Amino acid sequence: MQTASPTQSTVAVFCGWGMATGLCLWHEWQRLLEFGRSSAGFLAWFTFWDPATTLMLGVLLLLPLLYFTGVRQTQRAAGGPSAAWMSSRMCSVLLALTCLLSSASIGFRQITVPAAPGLRQERQTAFWKLPYCYHDEFSYQLQARTFLAGRVAWPAADIADDAFHQIHVLNRPVTASRYFPWTGFWVMPFEALGMPILGHWVAGALSTLILHRVLLRLLRPQPALLGGLMIACSPGIAVFSNLLLSHHPTLLALSVFLWSFLRMQDNGRTLSAVIAGVALTCAMLGRPMTAAGFALPFGIRLGLILLQRPPEFLQRFSCVRVLAAFGVPLLCGFLLLGWMNTQLTGNGFRSAYQYYTQTWTPRHQYGFDNAITAEPESAVLESYNHWAVNLTPALAIRNVRERLIASAAWTLGLPALLLLLPAGILLACCRGCGSPLFLVVIAVVTLHLVHIPYWYDGILHWHYVFESAPLLLITAAAGLQQFSDTLRCRLSPLVRSSWLLMVPVASLVPALVDMPDIWGDSAVSRAVAEQSFSRVRQQLFRDLADSPIVQRPALILIDESAGDQQLSYVINSPTMDADVLVCRRPRSEAALAEIRGEYSDRIWYAFDPQTFVLQPMQSQ
Numbered sequence: 001m002q003t004a005s006p007t008q009s010t011v012a013v014f015c016g017w018g019m020a021t022g023l024c025l026w027h028e029w030q031r032l033l034e035f036g037r038s039s040a041g042f043l044a045w046f047t048f049w050d051p052a053t054t055l056m057l058g059v060l061l062l063l064p065l066l067y068f069t070g071v072r073q074t075q076r077a078a079g080g081p082s083a084a085w086m087s088s089r090m091c092s093v094l095l096a097l098t099c100l101l102s103s104a105s106i107g108f109r110q111i112t113v114p115a116a117p118g119l120r121q122e123r124q125t126a127f128w129k130l131p132y133c134y135h136d137e138f139s140y141q142l143q144a145r146t147f148l149a150g151r152v153a154w155p156a157a158d159i160a161d162d163a164f165h166q167i168h169v170l171n172r173p174v175t176a177s178r179y180f181p182w183t184g185f186w187v188m189p190f191e192a193l194g195m196p197i198l199g200h201w202v203a204g205a206l207s208t209l210i211l212h213r214v215l216l217r218l219l220r221p222q223p224a225l226l227g228g229l230m231i232a233c234s235p236g237i238a239v240f241s242n243l244l245l246s247h248h249p250t251l252l253a254l255s256v257f258l259w260s261f262l263r264m265q266d267n268g269r270t271l272s273a274v275i276a277g278v279a280l281t282c283a284m285l286g287r288p289m290t291a292a293g294f295a296l297p298f299g300i301r302l303g304l305i306l307l308q309r310p311p312e313f314l315q316r317f318s319c320v321r322v323l324a325a326f327g328v329p330l331l332c333g334f335l336l337l338g339w340m341n342t343q344l345t346g347n348g349f350r351s352a353y354q355y356y357t358q359t360w361t362p363r364h365q366y367g368f369d370n371a372i373t374a375e376p377e378s379a380v381l382e383s384y385n386h387w388a389v390n391l392t393p394a395l396a397i398r399n400v401r402e403r404l405i406a407s408a409a410w411t412l413g414l415p416a417l418l419l420l421l422p423a424g425i426l427l428a429c430c431r432g433c434g435s436p437l438f439l440v441v442i443a444v445v446t447l448h449l450v451h452i453p454y455w456y457d458g459i460l461h462w463h464y465v466f467e468s469a470p471l472l473l474i475t476a477a478a479g480l481q482q483f484s485d486t487l488r489c490r491l492s493p494l495v496r497s498s499w500l501l502m503v504p505v506a507s508l509v510p511a512l513v514d515m516p517d518i519w520g521d522s523a524v525s526r527a528v529a530e531q532s533f534s535r536v537r538q539q540l541f542r543d544l545a546d547s548p549i550v551q552r553p554a555l556i557l558i559d560e561s562a563g564d565q566q567l568s569y570v571i572n573s574p575t576m577d578a579d580v581l582v583c584r585r586p587r588s589e590a591a592l593a594e595i596r597g598e599y600s601d602r603i604w605y606a607f608d609p610q611t612f613v614l615q616p617m618q619s620q
Helices: 006-037 054-067 071-077 088-107 135-148 182-192 197-218 221-233 235-240 247-267 270-284 288-308 311-316 319-345 352-360 382-386 393-411 414-431 436-449 463-487 493-512 523-546 589-598
Strands: 110-113 123-126 554-558 580-584 603-608 613-616
Touching: 006 054, 006 414, 006 463, 054 414, 054 493, 088 197, 088 221, 088 235, 110 523, 135 182, 182 197, 182 247, 197 221, 197 235, 197 247, 197 436, 197 463, 221 235, 221 463, 221 493, 235 247, 235 393, 235 463, 235 493, 235 523, 247 270, 247 288, 247 436, 247 463, 270 288, 270 319, 288 319, 288 436, 288 463, 319 352, 393 414, 393 436, 393 463, 414 436, 414 463, 414 493, 436 463, 463 493, 493 523, 523 580
Parallel strands: 554 580, 554 603
Antiparallel strands: 110 123, 603 613
């Protein structure tokens, strides 16, 4: 296996060190000047750190000191006993448990729920027990519950100009989630247990275990262990494991695909190819564009292998077996999707996602000039539809920049990635364009490229490219290995290993741990606080709806004309027979009369989301 020359390696290492150190120095200098202009004075710079750069700057400045004074240490350490490492399987399991603990530490954080007007006192509730933050999450939960009931859809709730429309849920021609089915299938058993978010925690832990096995195929055990630790403790992966979105089930499927693909290249077994094909199909049924962007370099590589027909590969694996192993699962996936499309939209080639976008939110469509389009068929989500801005080349460039910066910040930190990526990319290039590590690097690029034609940069500015996180961390782990090789001649094993460990620690600790007297809240705490706002308001509304002041059966009409439709409270059971139903207050008298005719047996209430006041109203 080819490696970089000592000169190339040294250049890449110090290029990364120069970029990371320059960024940290520039940022810290700006902070120092800002403190100097304030009443706190320059000394405040020593007492309040920036979580992204201050600690990392200390680690970076330590390297040249160690490098230029490390010869004697290396000579004394030569010939010493090598460190004993636990078995790789045990490492993989421990990393999976670490990831599970990281996710649970967020899920079990106690969130303060204030008293609803006129109701119970303030209380503390675990983050995972609160209602969801994004309407996508409610839609995925509906999908899981629908599959648990042995159905793919429920009867339509098309009443009074979509007054009962739930965001990201079809309410005509049937009631069903608008999303692709893999996430619902994965969440289904955990929904049956009453804790659907546990499915995402488990998916993250299994992904970490599998990705550590991938790292062991690409790198030596020590950098592979550090890479697995970075994945297990990545703040962005932990935050998204507590959102009931499609990312973690898709990440699990793509991790299995990557691991099986590498095994297939090594052993040529049909079973490995079939597992890779099935895993890619599951990912396609979760996030199609993401699966395509992730797998594109591997597909091109496989196609070139088959076209070049190398004898040693064909001895183990025929072209027919390769094509069948990938083609049959993908064909079955498309047939399943076509059947579901027929059940949901009446057209096998029109997905629920496509139907929903065209009907209610056409400005949210994929592609440039998305806002230059016809008005939606239904105006019930008019303000939500107009939230989308028009995608231009300038906005696309800005989105790419935002996604790249956020990807770095939420995986390992921008300084740490600037430090490690040049060395990791060099190692990938030296191994050749067809090497697995090079394909990992290219998959990061293609995953970002396929999402350029979308107007929104994403939740936390990066959720569309979330699945690039482990790929970036694998490349960073390769950079750690290259750093280790470059520093071997100057530093003793203990000093070298200690400094390499400081890099992820200095990046991840400020992102995960609150230190009020040093750097304040961590990035994870800030994300949880941001998402808790919607969750707490949803919980307060449920407290009101479930309180004794509401006589049952009840219908609560909500005036959303002046509110934020992204914080909609219209969420109902698909059977539409609950004691309390919720709908929007329609704009027309005809629609209101239709609701009166349908629900004349219920006691009506009006809810104002601005004042959070719930009061009786006349239904007649």
